[in-house]
Amino acid sequence: MSGAESILGLVLPLLLMVVVFYFLLIRPQKKKDKAVKNMLAALKPGDRICTIGGIYGTISRLKDDSVYIIAGADQKEMCLARWAIRSVEDAPLENDSEPLV
Known part of the structure; x- marks a missing residue:
């Protein structure tokens, strides 16, 4: 039981850091990239x-x-x-x- 708790104690903070990293860095960048891609695709003469x-x-x-x-x-x-x-x-x-x- 003690070994499982120590592994959980090591993995849980690492997993939490990955989730925070995703929501603070990766997800906003993907949204920004998608917006830029849509803007470039919608260009037309006269803009x-x-x-x-x-x-x-x-x-x-x-x-x-x-x-x-x-x-x-x-x-x-x-x-x-x-x-x-x-x-x-x-x-x-x-x-x-x-x-x-």
Whole structure:
């Protein structure tokens, strides 16, 4: 009986740590990954986006793993990897076509 209690005393805290680790780290990361995947799948031309580099632009066209955006005061088209998009902006910026200088 003493041997079973000592094994239970060792395994129970370890099991508790695994459960806490799952709920504090793994599960939230999976939810975040799923949200990002859904956001990238829902991209469409005309969406206003922000890249991981801080570039704001409007999607002009999409390909499999790349996105073409129009950005800057001179309205140049850039090709970006789809994974480089951080977020889709809800509202366009005021005076978007005016230079920031």
